Every structure is written in structure tokens, then in C-alpha cells.
Amino acid sequence: DTEVTQTPKHLVMGMTNKKSLKCEQHMGHRAMYWYKQKAKKPPELMFVYSYEKLSINESVPSRFSPECPNSSLLNLHLHALQPEDSALYLCASSQDRAGSSGVTDTQYFGPGTRLTVL
Amino acid sequence: GQNIDQPTEMTATEGAIVQINCTYQTSGFNGLFWYQQHAGEAPTFLSYNVLDGLEEKGRFSSFLSRSKGYSYLLLKELQMKDSASYLCAVRGDRGSTLGRLYFGRGTQLTVWP
Numbered sequence: 001d002t003e004v005t006q007t008p009k010h011l012v013m014g015m016t017n018k019k020s021l022k023c024e025q026h027m028g029h030r031a032m033y034w035y036k037q038k039a040k041k042p043p044e045l046m047f048v049y050s051y052e053k054l055s056i057n058e059s060v061p062s063r064f065s066p067e068c069p070n071s072s073l074l075n076l077h078l079h080a081l082q083p084e085d086s087a088l089y090l091c092a093s094s095q096d097r098a099g100s101s102g103v104t105d106t107q108y109f110g111p112g113t114r115l116t117v118l
Numbered sequence: 119g120q121n122i123d124q125p126t127e128m129t130a131t132e133g134a135i136v137q138i139n140c141t142y143q144t145s146g147f148n149g150l151f152w153y154q155q156h157a158g159e160a161p162t163f164l165s166y167n168v169l170d171g172l173e174e175k176g177r178f179s180s181f182l183s184r185s186k187g188y189s190y191l192l193l194k195e196l197q198m199k200d201s202a203s204y205l206c207a208v209r210g211d212r213g214s215t216l217g218r219l220y221f222g223r224g225t226q227l228t229v230w231p
Contacts, residue, residue: 042221
């Protein structure tokens with residue numbers, strides 16, 4: 001089973017709203033990732049958690065705030081977003097961040113949340 | 119810097135064979151991945167290469183030459199459902215690149231009947 005789930009599937013929010021995106025995996029993976037993807041572009045890495053600790057923050061604006069409550073869950077808290085933040089937000093997980101186990105450390109993606117900021 | 123290059127678009131006919139090339143220049147290398155992404159959906163894992171040579175998985179095969187910084191994805195017996203974007207990604211192997219995927223821009227494949 002390589003399933004990563006994300007909720008909600010679609011989200012429309014105003015620039016003053018606060019909302020959260022949720023991601024869950026039950027594969028025992030210890031690395032989890034947030035990506036942002038605009039139309040016809042590849043995914044852009046935002047954050048990486050490894051063993052529930054933030055390992056990488058790709059200079060993402062503070063209006064995006066990640067949280068990893070436990071090894072299975074990853075949240076992305078959104079506040080005061082801009083219309084240009086509208087995109088597909090993808091969560092992914094892998095056995096380990098290091099990739100030392102070869103194909104076992106493949107990143108598996110969730111279905112994404114389609115976010116529209118008005 | 120990390121540079122992954124692949125063609126933007128390709129077209130082919132149902133039943134045909136298509137080869138999507140990917141060249142890369144990266145500061146480190148710990149495997150190359152191919153993902154398939156249908157419009158509006160998440161990328162799904164297709165194949166992985168870390169050693170030189172060909173990996174075959176049903177209708178899909180992937181090849182890697184590390185010395186040339188080159189990979190290709192070969193799709194045989196094309197079907198309409200193969201119309202999608204194909205993403206080539208190289209995994210970093212050290213420091214701040216450890217475990218990161220560096221993606222090409224994706225190749226949009228259209229399969230015609």
C-alpha cells in the first residue's frame with residue numbers, strides 16, 4: 001500500500017481567512033514533504049520533515065506554516081494568503097529522507113488540494 | 119545548481135512506441151525517478167534507476183547512463199490513457215540536497231487514436 005491521503009480536495013478561501021491542509025500516511029514513512037505546483041510546471045518543494053523535525057524550509061513565506069503532530073500526519077496552516085498562492089498543494093512521503101535505501105525511499109504523492117485564493 | 123532538461127511536448131499514435139529523454143547536470147546523484155502525472159492529479163511513481171542500464175516494467179522501460187547524465191523513458195504499445203505529463207527527477211545525495219527531488223519541467227505526451 002502506497003497511499004497518501006489529503007484533505008480537503010478543493011479549498012476556496014479569502015485573503016483574510018485561516019485554513020489548514022491535512023496529509024496522512026500509514027506506511028510508516030519517516031519523511032514527509034509539502035510541494036506547491038502551478039499549472040504546467042513541476043512540483044516545487046516547500047518543506048521537508050524528517051522524523052517529525054523540520055529539515056528543509058525552502059524560504060517559504062511565513063503565511064504558510066507547517067506542522068508535523070506525529071509521524072503519520074502533516075499539516076499546512078494557511079493565513080493571509082495572496083491570489084498568487086492559488087495552486088495544487090501536494091503532500092508526499094518516503095521511508096526516509098536520505099535515500100540510502102534506494103527505491104525504498106521513493107516519494108509517494110497524495111492526490112493534492114486544489115487551493116483557490118480570492 | 120541542478121539542471122534537469124526534458125522536451126516540453128511530444129505526440130504519438132496509439133499502439134506506437136515513444137521515447138522521452140532526460141538529461142541532467144547535478145551536484146550529486148542518488149537515483150533518477152520517472153513520474154506520470156495526469157492533468158489535475160498527483161504524480162504517480164513509474165520507475166527508478168540508480169545503476170547504468172535498462173529497467174523494464176511491463177509496457178514501460180527506463181534507461182540510465184550516469185557517465186552521460188542521460189536517461190530515457192520508453193513507452194510501448196501506447197494507449198490513449200498514456201496521455202499525461204512525464205516528470206524526470208534526480209535525487210540529491212548530500213547536505214542540503216539530501217533526499218530532495220530535482221524535477222525537470224515535464225514532458226506533455228499526447229496520444230492520438
